[in-house]
Amino acid sequence: METMLEVKGLNKSFKDKQVLKNISFEVNKGEIMAILGPNGAGKSTTIRNIMGIMYPDEGTVTFHNHQGKGIPQNKIGYLPEERGLYKNVKVMDILLYLADLKSYPLDKAKKRILDYLKKFDLEGKENVKMEELSKGMGQKVQFIGAVIHEPELLILDEPFSGLDPVSQEIFKDEIRSLRDNGTAILLSSHQMNLVEEMCDRLFMIQRGEKVIYGSLYDVKQEYANFKCTIRGSNERGTLETIPEVENIEQDGDVAILYLTKDVNPNRWLKQLPDDVTIQELAIDRVSLHEIFIDIATDKRLMSEEGEIHA
Structure with missing residues (x-):
């Protein structure tokens, strides 16, 4: 498979605390790769290093043949956990603005926006201000903003937050469609049932270190x-x-x-x-949820078989 993103040997410290310890994994074209771990494990720091929001003390992040500040951001889509769209701006205006930031043709973006609004049951909302939308509607708009420029790599941090079950199904269908069309997807979520249902491979981190890395099938066979x-x-x-x-x-x-x-x-x-x-x-x-709890709480109810590798 074609590797879209390679994270190799990341180390990162804040003052005297090392929060990432030799983190390495790959995300391939046309797959959903889950990055999992409890709060404070190092997931957000890893994502921020990938996005160039901060840079590692050691290690490299490679997208195609580009590294560090040379990574073309217009090829990457990012849905952050913390939502941040301007509240007093209309839906169409904010999405066109995001497309323009990625140097995406605005006429093409406008058509894609209208198509997505219809798909996400937001038809007719293009001239509504963000502050007038519900939390779930706002989440849909932010998702559109992350994919409007047709990124090759899509990073989704808690994408299902605030969504009702029907909207979750719409998101799942769209994420799978993007994967099937070749997008490499890195997904972080605490909703283990959805991760288990959707992901092809997973990387689990605890206290800044890798604890599990491999295909969902291998993890279930070897660990669960x-x-x-x-x-x-x-x-x-x-x-x-x-x-x-x-x-x-x-x-x-x-x-x-x-x-x-x-x-x-x-x-x-x-x-x-x-x-x-x-x-x-x-x-x-044993479910992925139970594996996650077992690792996150150090209960160790299941036998320790060591790391699983892709």
């Missing part, structure tokens, strides 16, 4: 062991007799059993003792 949820009145001692169980979480009548790596679910189910009370039972792999 099976878990079994049992609803029934069971003593913990009874559950502890079940083989191939690494950890148990129990809350009332609901117990979650985290199984050992490479367990065979069909064989394991046949080993359940007869004295285990089962009203309901479900077995599946």
Whole structure:
């Protein structure tokens, strides 16, 4: 695959605190790459280094063959987590202004704006001031501003913030469409269910360091062991007799059993003792949300298998 963005060996410190420690990853053409981590992990600092808002103490950011201040910003789209469109300016005017900043033809931009407004259920809102829009509507306008110039690399920081479920589906469809048309997308979000549904690969950072990097399939296969949820009145001692169980979480009548790596679910189910009370039972792999919580809180309920690499 063609690499659009290469981040290599980033180190960044503020005063005596090192916030990025040898951060390296790539984003390929036509893929959605998720960058994940708890608050304060270093995601925003990484994105700001990519955008040239700040520069690393060590390491390089390469877009095609360009580095640092030589990266052509008109090829990059950016939706920041903090929204910042002028409130007293009309929708069409602010979007044309953003297109002009990227040296994009204004006649072409105007047509794309009207098409996007229709697609995002904002038809007829082009002459409405930003301050008159709801939070969700404003988010849609800011998204349009990030893609209006047809960027080759699109960086989305919490793109689903403030959106209702219907609008989330519209955004997901558009992000997938951009990917399918060759846009390289770097997506940061705390909504793990949406990330798991959409991303091709992921990079997870904790305390400024890489902890997971690879395809979603590889991460799920190598890190996300099976878990079994049992609803029934069971003593913990009874559950502890079940083989191939690494950890148990129990809350009332609901117990979650985290199984050992490479367990065979069909064989394991046949080993359940007869004295285990089962009203309901479900077995599946640990979700990306649970992996995120496990790392972010240092619970380490799942076995540590080391880093996953692309």
